[in-house]
Amino acid sequence: MEKGRQFHFSEWLQSLRTKLNQGKTPYIFSFLYLAVGTALVYLSPRSLLAFLLFISSALVIFGLRLETRYKVILAAIALLILVPIVGVRNIFYLEVIFQISVFAALALGLNIVVGFAGLLDMGYVAFYAVGAYTWAFFGSQQPFLLHEIPGTAPPGTPFFLPADAFYLFVFIGIAVAALTGILLGTPVLRLRGDYLAIVTLAFGEVIRVLANNLDKPLNLTNGPQGITPIQRPTLPEPLLNGIRVVLNPLVGHNVSEGDFYNLFFYLAALVVILVVILVARRLDDSRIGRAWTAIREDETAAIAMGIPLVRMKLAAFACGASFAGVMGVLFAASRTFVSPESFSFMQSIGVLTMVILGGIGSIPGVIVGAAVVTILNLQVLQGFSLYLSQLRQSDSVIPLINFAWKDLSTQLDPAKYQKMVFGLILVLMMIYRPAGLIPAARRKRELAKEEAKESSDDDDSGAGLEAEEVSHGAD
C-alpha cells in the first residue's frame, strides 16, 4: 500500500513535468516563475512564502527541459544579479542564502566521501574546523598572544599577517585540511562501515575538544571563548562606490561595507560550489571515480579488480576534507570569529542529513538537501514559532474544540524541535524515498558511432544535467 502511494506521487510529478515540458512552455514558465518570485520578494521583503517561491525557482530552472545555455543564463541572472539585490534589501535573506551556500559546499564535499566512495564519515566538520582555525590563528592577533591569558589582548597588538593574506590561506586551508584527512585516514581507512563511522565521529570530537582546550600551555585557540577579531580581505573602495551607484537605488538604502562583505562571501561561496561541482563531476567520470563507486559497491571485488584500496580511500578522504578546509577559511573570515561551538557533532550530523535527504551521490540532490535543511532550520521552524507566539498573544479560540490559543503551552516551540523534525524527515525519507529527493544516476555511454547519431537527435532537447543519465530508480 505504501508503495502504491509513493508511485502516485511520482506519477503525478512526472505528468506535471511532461505537461510543462511541451514546446516553448518550459522557457516561458521558468522565466515567469523567476520573475514572479523576484517581484514578490522585492515587493514584500518580509514574506516567507515569497522567499520560498523565489528560492524554489532554482528547482524549476534545473528540473525543466531547457537548453543548457538558457539554463546557465537564467541561473547566472538569478545568482549574480537578483540574489544580491533581494539579499541586500533584506540582509536576512542574504544570510540564509549564504548559509545555504556554505552548507551546500560542505555537503558536496561530504558527498564525495559518503556518496561516491561509501565511507561513512561522521566527523566531517572536523576538517571544516581545521580550515577555520588555520585562518583564525594566522589572520588574527593570536600568534602574538601565545603567552597571554585567554581573552586578554594587550592594547595595540598588531595583526600577524596583512588582511589580504586571506587569498593565500584559501589554498593553505585546502592543503592543511587535505593533509589532516590523509593523516587521519592512514590508520583509520582500513576499517569498514560501522567501525569507520565510530572512529571518524571520535575524531570530530577530538578536534572540537582540542580547539576548546588548546589555550594552555600555549594559547593557540583562545579556548572556549574563540578567536576574534579575524581579518577579512580588503575591498577596494572605488569599486564599491561604483557598485553603490547602481545598487543603492535598487535596494532603496545606502549599501554599507558590511553588506558588501556579505555579498563578497556569498560570491566566494558560490565560486567554491562551482569548483566542487566541477571537481566532483570530473572525478566521478574517471578512473578514480569508478574506483570509488566500485569500493562503495563491493570492497572485495574492487580489490580483486586491482584497485589499491587504501590509496583510493585516502584520495576520497583528502578531496572531501580539502573542500571543508576552504569553506572553513571562508567561514572564519566571514564571521570574523570562530569558537569550538560551531564545530559540534550536531553540525556533522546536519551535513550528513543534507546528503541523505538530497540523495546520496547525487550532486543536484545534495544541493537541494542543503537548501531544504537550512531553510527549514533558519526560516520555517522559526517562522512557525513566531506565528504560534503571536497566536498565543491573541484572543482567538479554535472553534469546535473551544481551545483558546493563549492556553497553549509556551513549551510548544517548533524551533526547539529541530532535531525531532529532522529525525522524522529522515525516517519518512527512508520509507518513501530511500534514494533521496533527487536520486543519483549513472552516465549512459554509447558506441562512438551511435553517439554521434544520438546527439544530433537530442540536440534541441538540451540535455541539461540529467538527460544523458540512467535513473537509479527507487530500489
Added chain:
Amino acid sequence: MALIETHNVTKRFGGLQAVGHMDFVVEQGRIVSIIGPNGAGKTTFFNTLTGIYRPEEGEIIFDGHHLVGKRPDQITSLGIARTFQNIRLFGAMTVIENIMVGMHPRLRQSMADALLRTGKFKKEETSAHDRAFELMAFVGLKEVGNELARNLPYGLQRRVEIARALASDPKLLLLDEPTAGMNPKETDEAVGLFRSLRDELGVTILLIEHSMRVVMDISERITVMDYGEKIAEGLPVEIGNNPKVIEAYLGRGAAELLE
C-alpha cells in the same frame, strides 16, 4: 613453460588448515581445473593466489614474480584476474562501467589528468570505452551496456563478470565455479566461451568447478583437493578412475564397490 607454480603453500585459520602443502603448476596456455568436495579449500587456495590471504608457508611464483606478500591490486596488475563463486558485480554501476573498473590497473591517467581533461585523459577514456564494447561483444553481451549490473539476469551477470576480469588483460584467469546455477544450454555456451578465451585471447585458465560434465569436457589437467591437500592430479581420464578421488567424493564404501 609454467605460468604459475606454488611450492608447499599452506594457509591456516587458527588451528584449522584450510590449504596444506600445495605443490601446483599450471602451464602457459592450458585449461586446468581444481575439483574437490565442499570445504576442500579450493576457494581459499584461489584467495592465496590472488593475495586476499597470505599463506603461512610456501611460495607462489607467477611469470617470474614472487607473489607472497604482494597486495591483491599488485597481483592483479601482474596479470591475474578472477571471478567469484557468488557473483560480485558492482550492482549500481552500468555494465560498461563494471568493465571499465576492471581496466583500472591498465589505465595511466592521474587525478590531475581527470580534473584538467587533458588530451591523454580523453584518448585513454575513449579507447577504454571502445575496449569495453569489444569485450562485451566477445563474451556475447549485446545492448545491455547501459543497464545497471544488478538488473541483468543471472546468466548475463556471469558474462559481465568474465568481461570485467578480462578487462585487465590477464595472463591467468581464475574462474570460481563459473557455471554454478546455469541450465545445460547456458553451461554449454559458457564452456564454448572459456575455450575461445584460451584459443583466441591466449589466456591461461584455472577453474574451480563442481559440474563433472564441464570438468571432463574442458579440462586438460585436473587437480583434486580434499581437506586442504592435493590428493590427485592428472588427465581427466586418469582422475575419473582414481580410487582416491572416488573415495573423497562418495566415501570409502563406494570406492571399494567400484573396484
